[in-house]
Amino acid sequence: MKRVLITGAQGMLGQDLARVFHDAELHLLDRKELDITHQEDVEKVIAELKPDVVLNAAAYNLVDLAEQDSGFAIAKAVNGDGPANLARACARYGIPFIHFSTDYVFSGDTPEGYAEDDLPRPRSRYAQTKRMGEEGVIAAGGAYYIVRTCRLFGRPGVGESSKQSFVDLMLHLARTKSELSVVHEEVASPTYTPDLAQATRQLIEGGYAPGVYHITNSGSCTWYEFAQEIFAQKQILIPVHPVPASQFPRPAHRPAYSVLLNTKLLPLRHWKEALRDYLTQG
Template identity: 35%
Template structure:
C-alpha cells in the first residue's frame, strides 16, 4: 500500500530503534528518508530544532531519539528534561506549524509499577523517576501541540545495536562465574527490529492518532530473561535471583510494567512476536 508520507525524517539515527529503522527503510521503495543523529540534531539545543527540521521539510517525523540513561538522569534532570520534554515540544510545534505528522516513541516508565494486570493506554500514569517524568512531559507536549500524533510506548528495548540488557548479559555471562539479577520486576522485552517494523507498517496504513503500546508478547522478569540468554549462548555462569531491594539504583524502577498490546494489534494489525522467538532471532543475527 503506498504511503501518504514520502519524506520521512528519523531522529536518533544511531540508537537502537533508529538503527533498525535505517536498515528496514532501506529496503522500502517510495520514501525519501533523512536520518539525523545527535550531532545533526542536538536535542539539548532546543532553540535551533525547528530551524533544522525546516531544512528537510518532512511529511512525517519519527521521533526515536531520547535521553535514555535512566540512572544518570537522576543527577542530570535539566538535560534529561531538555532532550525528552522540551525538544519533543519543539518537534510537536514544528509538526503543527507545517502540517507534518509525528510518530514518537515513549516508555513504560511513565507508569508506577503498582498494577497487577497488563497496562492499557489509558491506565493512570505516575512516573517513579526523572527519566519517566521527562518522557511523560514529552507525551503531554505532543498531545497539546500535535494531537493528531501517534505515540508508541515500549519497554525493555534491546538490539544488536547500542547498549542494552541483552548485550550486557552476554558480556557478563562470559566474564563472570556468578551474577545476581533482580527477579521481582516484571514486564516484556522488545526487540527493536520488531518495533521498527511495526512503525513502518503503521506509517504505511491509514493514520489513526493516539497512544499505543508495543512490546513483545509474553511476560517475564529480568532474572528469567538473563537465564534464557545464558541458555541460548551456552554460558555456564551461575545466576542468582535477588529482590530489587538488594540491588539499589539511583532511579527507582516500576515493579510491573507489562504492556497490553491489544489496541495496536486491533487498529493496525501489526505483528507482535513472542519474546523468546525475537530473542533467538536477535542472537542469531549477531
C-alpha cells in the first residue's frame, strides 16, 4: 500500500493502524481534519488525496448516552451517516474501504455465538447506529470490508473522545479501591488493538474478497473473568466479587453472549496471551 488514509487516527485502534502501516504514505485524519458526517467534505478529501485504501476507525461509542435523543443524533451521524459517506466516495474512485463495527449489532440471545452471515438484531440505540453504518457501507457497493470486533484494549487513544479501556480502568480502580465488584455476565472476546490492526492489514493484502469479517482474539470471558486475569497477570491482590449485571443498571442493553465466530480468516492468538503482551510492555 502506497497511500493509506485513516479516519479516527487519534483513537486507540487508529493509532495502532498507523503503526502497522508505518511503511506507507500515511494520511492520519481526526475530526478536526475531516468530519466524516459531511458528504461534501469526504468527497473532497478522497478526490484530493486519492488513497490506495481508506480505513475508518472513527466512531461514537458512548453507549449509554446514545439512549438519549441528543446522544442518538450524534451516534447516528458518526456511526451511521459517516461510514456511508466514506463508502460512497471510495466506491466512486475504486478505493477499497475498511469499516470497523461491533458485536453489539447482535442481540446476544444465542449461546453459540455469531458468524459473519448471521442476521444482526441490535437492541440498543447505539447498536442501531452501528448497524445503520454497516447497511450504508453495503449499499454503497465497491470493495468494502466490514470488520466486526469487540472489547478493544491497547495503548490509550489521544483524541478528545477517546475512552479508557476496561484493562486500564481495572488497573486504575485497583490503585484507588480496596475491593471491587465486577459483572459476571456478558460473554465476549477481548481484542488487543495491535493484533486487530495487523490482521486488518493481512485482510487487505491477502487477496480476500470484500464482505463482512469477524476479527477478535481467541477465547471469551465475562467482565469478571477478564478482571481476574488482569489482576492475576499483574500480581495485584485485591478482592473481586462477581455480581449480576442487574447490580449495575445501565440505560442501554448489552448482549448477554456476543462471541464473534471467525469462519473466514486464520484465528488470532488467545486474548490472555495478548493481554500479557500489553501488561508487560514498557
